[in-house]
Amino acid sequence: MGNVIAFCEFTGANLRTSALSNLAFARQAAQHHGGNVVALLVGAGAQAASAHAAKFAPTVVVVDDAKLANYLAETYAPIVATVAKANDASVVSATATAVGKDLMPRVAALLDAGMASDIAKVDGKDTFVRPILAGNAYSTVQISTPTIVVTPRQSEFEAAAELPSAGTVTTAAAGDVNAAGAEFVRLDAQKSDRPELTDAKVVVSGGRGMKTGENFKVLEELADLLGAAMGASRAATDAGMVPADWQVGQTGKIVAPNLYFAVAISGAIQHLAGMKGSKTIVAINKNKDEPIFQVADYGVVAEWEKAVPELISEIKKLKASR
Numbered sequence: 001m002g003n004v005i006a007f008c009e010f011t012g013a014n015l016r017t018s019a020l021s022n023l024a025f026a027r028q029a030a031q032h033h034g035g036n037v038v039a040l041l042v043g044a045g046a047q048a049a050s051a052h053a054a055k056f057a058p059t060v061v062v063v064d065d066a067k068l069a070n071y072l073a074e075t076y077a078p079i080v081a082t083v084a085k086a087n088d089a090s091v092v093s094a095t096a097t098a099v100g101k102d103l104m105p106r107v108a109a110l111l112d113a114g115m116a117s118d119i120a121k122v123d124g125k126d127t128f129v130r131p132i133l134a135g136n137a138y139s140t141v142q143i144s145t146p147t148i149v150v151t152p153r154q155s156e157f158e159a160a161a162e163l164p165s166a167g168t169v170t171t172a173a174a175g176d177v178n179a180a181g182a183e184f185v186r187l188d189a190q191k192s193d194r195p196e197l198t199d200a201k202v203v204v205s206g207g208r209g210m211k212t213g214e215n216f217k218v219l220e221e222l223a224d225l226l227g228a229a230m231g232a233s234r235a236a237t238d239a240g241m242v243p244a245d246w247q248v249g250q251t252g253k254i255v256a257p258n259l260y261f262a263v264a265i266s267g268a269i270q271h272l273a274g275m276k277g278s279k280t281i282v283a284i285n286k287n288k289d290e291p292i293f294q295v296a297d298y299g300v301v302a303e304w305e306k307a308v309p310e311l312i313s314e315i316k317k318l319k320a321s322r
């Protein structure tokens, strides 16, 4: 019997949406291991999000220390490993976000644990299904070490529902915070009032067919009307039309919003790998034969120059009539 330690990312007083998928995974894993789910919050200000975490996990461990203000895998990994050992963990997980992918291999090394990354399904106590070849095939992997480290894909695990009663919150000390030679220099982040791409319920993405960065303004107008995050294909980010952190796909962010707009995106397999878990997909493309229409729930065969302004105008009318 072992517990499942779910490393949870948070923002302010709330867990990130991606963390709720990790907790959903952790519940499934805990059933196989017979233990409890322990949500682990690490970082300066982590205490603020503990009440939210306790709605989803029977135990919450908080490591809140000013020295952890800037995320570094070098400083966070020993803490995750120490908490895992102290809590009899047989599974340690974090959502396969940029942080999760950076942190967990190091945690696995510290715990001498085998790791299954980017998993899509729990198939038993030590057996997991994960996509390979850009999602064209799935492989089943079995981990043979006593402790297992996993990064589940957000798009494959529906956000955990709240528990009937809140869990208990305990704290643990950060101990020596040693960056092991690494140094945090600065964070260059795009400031935006829009939701985080991986947390957003609606995402509006544009592709190479938008032609210029300037043309993305019309998509931004649509996004702001819908309270959506902005995304893009790699062709658009590589061409410098929009920031690189908008990229959705195999080598970008994996998203699974309720509503995903793919505008002037062909639907290459590497793009689909990042968004095909979206609940409803709307594609706007001038070429009816593009693969994006194979995954779209609603397809509009049209030039975006005509379709998107019309859509914006209809949404505005609808909003005004309410």
Ligand SMILES: Cc1cc2nc3c(=O)[nH]c(=O)nc-3n(C[C@H](O)[C@H](O)[C@H](O)COP(=O)(O)OP(=O)(O)OC[C@H]3O[C@@H](n4cnc5c(N)ncnc54)[C@H](O)[C@@H]3O)c2cc1C
Residues within 6 Å of the ligand: 206, 207, 208, 209, 210, 232, 233, 234, 235, 236, 247, 248, 249, 250, 251, 252, 253, 263, 264, 265, 266, 267, 268, 269, 270, 271, 274, 284, 285, 286, 287, 290, 302, 303, 304, 305
């Ligand atoms: C290892 C690897 C990793 C990759 N990772 C990613 C990834 O993470 N994310 C990703 O997106 N890609 C990724 N790619 C790139 C991917 O293979 C495609 O090249 C890319 O997704 C294409 O982007 P696109 O659909 O915007 O461009 P295109 O394929 O050029 O499609 C443009 C689309 O716009 C449409 N269009 C043009 N004009 C208009 C108009 N006026 N109105 C309406 N529609 C119009 C066209 O019909 C076309 O469908 C990766 C590739 C490799 C090899």
